[in-house]
Amino acid sequence: MKLLTLNFLTCARKTCKSAPSSFPLHPREAELEVVQADVNLAFLKNILPRLMWGELRTITGELGLPTLPDTAPERSALFTAAAAVSETTTPGVDPEAIDAPEHPAPVEEPEETPTQTAIDLHRILLETCIKEGKLVCGNCGHEYAVKEGVANFLLPGHLV
Amino acid sequence: MSRPEDTLPPDLFYNDTESRKYTTSSRIQKIQSDMTHRALALLQLRSPSLILDVGCGSGLSGEILSNDAEEGTPGGPHVWIGFDISASMLGVALEKEVEGDLFLADAGQGVPFRPGTFDAAISISAVQWLCNAETSEESPAGRLSRFFNGLYASLRRGGRAVCQFYPKNDLQKKMVSSAAVKAGFGAGLLEDDMGTKNAKTYLVLTVGGGEMDGDITGVVRGMDGVDVHDDRRRIKNRKGEDKKGSKAWIMRKKEQMESKGKVVKTNSKYTGRKRRIAF
Ligand SMILES: C[S@@+](CC[C@H](N)C(=O)[O-])C[C@H]1O[C@@H](n2cnc3c(N)ncnc32)[C@H](O)[C@@H]1O
Ligand SMILES: [Zn+2]
Numbered sequence: 361m362k363l364l365t366l367n368f369l370t371c372a373r374k375t376c377k378s379a380p381s382s383f384p385l386h387p388r389e390a391e392l393e394v395v396q397a398d399v400n401l402a403f404l405k406n407i408l409p410r411l412m413w414g415e416l417r418t419i420t421g422e423l424g425l426p427t428l429p430d431t432a433p434e435r436s437a438l439f440t441a442a443a444a445v446s447e448t449t450t451p452g453v454d455p456e457a458i459d460a461p462e463h464p465a466p467v468e469e470p471e472e473t474p475t476q477t478a479i480d481l482h483r484i485l486l487e488t489c490i491k492e493g494k495l496v497c498g499n500c501g502h503e504y505a506v507k508e509g510v511a512n513f514l515l516p517g518h519l520v
Numbered sequence: 521m522s523r524p525e526d527t528l529p530p531d532l533f534y535n536d537t538e539s540r541k542y543t544t545s546s547r548i549q550k551i552q553s554d555m556t557h558r559a560l561a562l563l564q565l566r567s568p569s570l571i572l573d574v575g576c577g578s579g580l581s582g583e584i585l586s587n588d589a590e591e592g593t594p595g596g597p598h599v600w601i602g603f604d605i606s607a608s609m610l611g612v613a614l615e616k617e618v619e620g621d622l623f624l625a626d627a628g629q630g631v632p633f634r635p636g637t638f639d640a641a642i643s644i645s646a647v648q649w650l651c652n653a654e655t656s657e658e659s660p661a662g663r664l665s666r667f668f669n670g671l672y673a674s675l676r677r678g679g680r681a682v683c684q685f686y687p688k689n690d691l692q693k694k695m696v697s698s699a700a701v702k703a704g705f706g707a708g709l710l711e712d713d714m715g716t717k718n719a720k721t722y723l724v725l726t727v728g729g730g731e732m733d734g735d736i737t738g739v740v741r742g743m744d745g746v747d748v749h750d751d752r753r754r755i756k757n758r759k760g761e762d763k764k765g766s767k768a769w770i771m772r773k774k775e776q777m778e779s780k781g782k783v784v785k786t787n788s789k790y791t792g793r794k795r796r797i798a799f
Pocket of ligand 2: 382497500
């Protein structure tokens, strides 16, 4: 299971729905695996505002991964736009304003290169996977087993 | 033709042998691919999105989401998360090394994600299975309601879902779409090749708010062979208006009774059978 998924998955029990501690699920005895994937910059830009950064930090901490920065990166820190934009941006011009037009064209976006920040984020969210172990609900303590990267969220009838 | 749904629960029907047979059939590959493309056309995604695939099976539907626009996936490549009730199907997906993230879960138990997780969701040829409850404690209506309530909450405002499914009959079609409407979705049914043995039913669902056009009639109107059933007008009446004793009021009461489980199967052949969980 990718850490991306873990940043959205909650305990499946109905009684845990409204309990804040049912998210995030906490990995235990986790064996990690890195599965390579192509960097998808447009996806990273899309998902960034939806991440719960504090919880991502908690999880990476629990997994013994390098500590993440206190706050999520800015969207503008994920890419350098086109060759035309040099390292030093023109003073007084907000790079966000250039890079995020109000009505983005459907396809033809200017060539953008992912920064190291984007590549690191990609590595954490989309390439770092829990291969074996379990995920534990902080509210009810239920343990979801993970085998071959697949978590078992089937609840026994009495827990549904 | 017999319906597999009427023979066994899904996790037993899709065992190792059947899962392999299903996935390697070039006829099935083609049909699932065509239907996934149809669903994608209805989702109208413009950029790489986070998509849920409900009943993803061995990944025949999901793997198309990972393609880019040039390969025929609008807005792609998308990132997807899929779940399925059959460990064997997921096993085949693992062997194929699909790019989506997979987990084992029963849609009839809900959708375990925090609110507003997904830009969109698809479900290809799976939802009809929810109409067969496997134990006496569960009713199809209850399972459908848990599924659609969970799906609704897991989508972003302005998000969409497309569920292609094989309704057994009109009653089942209605039971499924009304469960979606009750969960809060704007819903429309799109039927391809209506009246033929290749008929395909797509339930197109929208979540109000956000920048996307939340009006379902706008989504499917004007497409070939589209039959729009907008259930929302009737639902709106629900909120009050109807005079007690009027025909509309009686109809509403009747529907409420129906939704309270009049279609509940009291028992089934599979009651008490051990479920296979271990991989
Ligand atoms: C015909 S297959 C379709 C698989 C895949 N979507 C495709 O297009 O190839 C139907 C799938 O729905 C799954 N399914 C049935 N009931 C389910 C449930 N309650 N929860 C999750 N998946 C379910 C089955 O295990 C099976 O993999
Ligand atoms: Zn819990």
